[in-house]
Amino acid sequence: MRDHPPRPDERIIRSATGTRDEATRLVQMSEKERADIFKTKSSGKEIITREALFDVFVNTFTEDSSLPGLDVFMDG
Known part of the structure; x- marks a missing residue:
């Protein structure tokens, strides 16, 4: 029976890390981290200023030409 070549994603992992075992797993947020993010989002505080x-x-x-000249109008 013939061995099949590794799948492309396996090749990428091995190329980047050396072996499959060394590949890092996605880091999951803890319950506390998720709660802190929810608290910040729902607090009503401005995270990014309106300006x-x-x-x-x-x-x-302006850049996507939806409203060309808008920047000039707003500065004037």
Whole structure:
């Protein structure tokens, strides 16, 4: 019986880590970490300021030509 070559993902893991056993597993968040993130999201606090988000939206609309010249209009 003939051995089959390893699957592409197996080759990538072995190439990056040396062996399959050394591959790191995905790290899962602890219950406390998930609770802390939920608490921050649901607290109503601004994580990112409105001004920062506004700048991101203006840049996005200008760069993808959805609203060309918006940045000039907002600066003026």
